[in-house]
Amino acid sequence: MTVLEGIQKSAEFLVKKNVESSRLQAELLLAHLLKMPRMKLYLNFERALTPAETDGFRELVRRRGQREPLQHILGSTSFCGFEIAVHRHVLIPRPETELLAEAGWNFLSTLNPQPSTALDFGTGSGCLAIALALKSPGAHVFAVDVSPDALTLAQQNAAHHQLTERVQFSQGDGFAALPPEIKFDLIVSNPPYIPSAEIETLEPEVRDYDPRGALDGGVDGLDFYRRLAVEAGAFLKPKGKLMLEFGEGQAATLREIFEKQKWVVEAVLPDYTRRERILIARR
Template sequence: MTVLEAIQKSADFLAGRGVESPRLQAELLLAHRLGLPRLKLYLNFERALTVAETDAFREWVRRRSRREPLQHILGSTSFCGFDIAVSRRALVPRPETELLAELGWKWLARRASANAPDVTALDLGTGSGCIAIALAAKCPSAKIAATDVSPGALALARDNAAKNKVAGRIAFLQGDGFAAFRPAGQVAQAPNQKPENGDGDSEDPLLQEFDLIISNPPYIPSAEIETLQPEVRDYDPREALDGGADGLDFYRRFAAQAKPFLKPDGKLMLEFGDGQAEAVRRIFENEKWIVEAVKEDYSQRARILIATAASRSRGNTGG
């Protein structure tokens, strides 16, 4: 079978199984299998595949036809240019979240150069670690903490930090919401919290107030999870998706609990779902936050809230 025949046959097969963009998916799988950039396939259409190549490719196509996400089959994905390993342990990083990470590291870098040599950030619900890794790599003077309720996600995040050479700059902590932290003045560490520093060293694992708190929390209404594409419903962890009855549970928690963990003039940056902008804004305004901006994603849909804690604000630091 030639490269072109393999692509055409698999694209038809995947289309029949309801896979979106089946030709592109077939090309990406084959290119990865052959170790070629996808566009190079076009110069190799007449090349005959070996039996081993055909068998291995067929197995990948079979997995994709069962709606396993492309990224799980390939084993990794790119996030802001960083190679992030993916598995069932954590949400596959989404392109929309790259914008959140970029807003975060740009603000953090400005803050660092303006007035604070050791700026701090917390990525709450770190999943694969993608946001924390991007912040650590793009803002080398920042100290980053990353938490998740899921030990499996944290293990994956630690591996990803090591792979991207920022493990020593991120403190990984397991905990529900802010449970791994205590506001300044209170006892530092709850007995059941286990700090896990990326390089195995325990330097400063608990940062108690942050310049930036950033998060892409679960925001799918519970009842909608069953209606999602199989790639999401059956492969992303439920705890990465489920935002409670109306999808907004985590925004209520942030609005009620985040202020003591934010430095004066610090920023809270949160991703939310398409169509949730007004409800999320109301939740924060009701808790006396100043909503500074609601940013749109690349398809002009409102997806990111930027807020400061009104009662703790000491003026504008830009952003």
């Protein structure tokens, strides 16, 4: 079997398994297996795959056909251009969360040349904490998560980016994981926000492979926001900001929740599809 034949057959198989962008997915899996950039496959279409390569490719495509996320099979993803390792104990970082990271580092840059501190509440893979630290060289970033397995990976990701000195991890239940007197210039969070009953309706890649504790936001999906609205203020400096990702359709209720707790909602930003997804608030 040649490279091209392998890609074509695999793409056909993945279509039958309802995998989106099946040809692209097949190419990415084969490029990963052959340890070459995807574009280089195009120069190698007529190359014959060895029996070992054919077997290896078949196994990767079989896993993807079972709707295991591509990022889990590859072992990593890109977040704000930085490589982040992922596995089944962390949420796979999403493109819309890059917008939250960008809003965060833009705000931190306005505080320059003062050193700044930021908190990533529910850090998962560590993607937000890592992107903030890499883009804000003067910032010290704290990252908390309730999941010890997530934190272990987040720490490895930070070490991979030489951030051991500037990103500090604590395991525990939200703010209880932090020293009580600490105050931040910025708190970012992409908390779990899927209403519990909706989880079963999600695509298999999310439903079966993202950790439930990273998805489940309680009955209406808003448990973590109610908690942040009450608790986050005590951990912010006077001019500090709270920046939160939330789910589609949650903006209006979130505004109410935060305004009721005496927050000023400064902005609600849209994602790439123009849906409101990020709330920026201050005390």
